[in-house]
Amino acid sequence: MSSNSLPALIDALRRLPGVGQKSASRMAYHLLQHDREGAQLLAQALQQAASRMRHCSQCHTFTEDEVCDTCRNPQRDASKLCVVETPADQAALERTGAFRGLYFVLMGKLSPLDGIGPKDIGLSRLFERATDGRVQEVIVATNFTAEGEATAHVIGEALKARGLKVTRLARGVPAGSELEYVDLGTIAHALVDRR
Amino acid sequence: MSSNSLPALIDALRRLPGVGQKSASRMAYHLLQHDREGAQLLAQALQQAASRMRHCSQCHTFTEDEVCDTCRNPQRDASKLCVVETPADQAALERTGAFRGLYFVLMGKLSPLDGIGPKDIGLSRLFERATDGRVQEVIVATNFTAEGEATAHVIGEALKARGLKVTRLARGVPAGSELEYVDLGTIAHALVDRR
Ligand SMILES: [Zn+2]
Ligand SMILES: [Zn+2]
Numbered sequence: 001m002s003s004n005s006l007p008a009l010i011d012a013l014r015r016l017p018g019v020g021q022k023s024a025s026r027m028a029y030h031l032l033q034h035d036r037e038g039a040q041l042l043a044q045a046l047q048q049a050a051s052r053m054r055h056c057s058q059c060h061t062f063t064e065d066e067v068c069d070t071c072r073n074p075q076r077d078a079s080k081l082c083v084v085e086t087p088a089d090q091a092a093l094e095r096t097g098a099f100r101g102l103y104f105v106l107m108g109k110l111s112p113l114d115g116i117g118p119k120d121i122g123l124s125r126l127f128e129r130a131t132d133g134r135v136q137e138v139i140v141a142t143n144f145t146a147e148g149e150a151t152a153h154v155i156g157e158a159l160k161a162r163g164l165k166v167t168r169l170a171r172g173v174p175a176g177s178e179l180e181y182v183d184l185g186t187i188a189h190a191l192v193d194r195r
Numbered sequence: 196m197s198s199n200s201l202p203a204l205i206d207a208l209r210r211l212p213g214v215g216q217k218s219a220s221r222m223a224y225h226l227l228q229h230d231r232e233g234a235q236l237l238a239q240a241l242q243q244a245a246s247r248m249r250h251c252s253q254c255h256t257f258t259e260d261e262v263c264d265t266c267r268n269p270q271r272d273a274s275k276l277c278v279v280e281t282p283a284d285q286a287a288l289e290r291t292g293a294f295r296g297l298y299f300v301l302m303g304k305l306s307p308l309d310g311i312g313p314k315d316i317g318l319s320r321l322f323e324r325a326t327d328g329r330v331q332e333v334i335v336a337t338n339f340t341a342e343g344e345a346t347a348h349v350i351g352e353a354l355k356a357r358g359l360k361v362t363r364l365a366r367g368v369p370a371g372s373e374l375e376y377v378d379l380g381t382i383a384h385a386l387v388d389r390r
Pocket of ligand 1: 056057058059060061067068069070071072
């Protein structure tokens with residue numbers, strides 16, 4: 001096989017979520033034909049991110065440091081902890097500018113059908129973090145999907161049992177939708193009206 | 196900026212065709228959270244392909260060698276030259292098993308609105324290749340889209356003026372469709388019925 005780096009590239013691109021054989025071929029041809037600089041840039045970015053990225057010891061989001069910028073920021077209100085499923089959800093909340101507390105990023109949600117249980121999304125780490133003595137309110141901002149609601153329920157029950165105030169984003173967020181795709185105004189309102 | 200390798204990765208992923216901000220974020224999170232091995236594999240595949248891939252001096256497709264495997268194959272019928280837009284189109288024709296000649300891959304199509312002219316798709320290289328004295332028939336298998344038809348027209352006129360027999364895939368291929376997505380039987384029929 002003298003020209004095997006093309007099929008190897010197509011196979012590697014297929015590991016990206018949502019990318020099948022046809023898309024992977026188009027991506028490979030595009031990079032090789034029109035954007036070799038982009039191919040080199042992407043290769044470097046992948047290597048750097050994969051080797052440097054780890055999880056914040058406080059909030060579990062991706063960071064290159066022991067503790068992430070947000071958790072290190074003394075301006076943030078350490079009495080409020082907002083629980084989200086993904087860094088993208090945290091970013092959506094941050095863009096509203098309506099929340100000045102801290103976060104805990106689950107990096108997933110409970111999903112018994114996919115075999116994703118409490119251990120996989122670090123719930124014991126969350127319970128430890130929420131009972132540090134400074135957190136007074138936990139705002140559960142998991143998605144308003146069936147799995148997100150179930151995750152919120154489990155977290156809510158556990159934290160209330162530990163004596164914490166637990167709130168949920170208000171129903172201003174349309175049911176069945178994912179935070180990442182909701183407009184900023186709706187999220188900001190839901191944050192103010194949390195229950 | 197202590198954690199800038201994540202935004203750098205998302206930016207780099209956005210250079211892939213069809214990938215916007217949301218998809219790029221999801222891809223980055225997926226690789227970092229669930230598939231670091233995939234991230235490393237993709238980085239290596241990109242680097243190898245970008246540094247090794249060049250164009251076959253005969254047919255212009257991607258290869259790591261001076262001349263690609265197909266062009267080097269003495270079993271192929273050098274009297275027939277099939278012109279396609281992309282390596283994916285060539286692969287679709289090859290899968291039918293109905294063509295034993297050689298190929299010329301344009302790596303594009305004429306598209307005046309996008310500023311893509313004869314030079315960009317190497318038409319002079321094609322005319323040189325087709326007039327090597329061995330080629331007797333050129334089968335123009337550009338896509339049956341407006342741009343593909345226009346490209347076929349320009350190629351056909353130029354090659355007929357050089358005394359070559361020029362054919363086009365039969366209309367068994369549905370109008371407005373792209374070869375890559377057409378079923379094998381239809382392509383095979385169209386090849387037999389070329390006009
Ligand atoms: Zn953090
Ligand atoms: Zn070749």
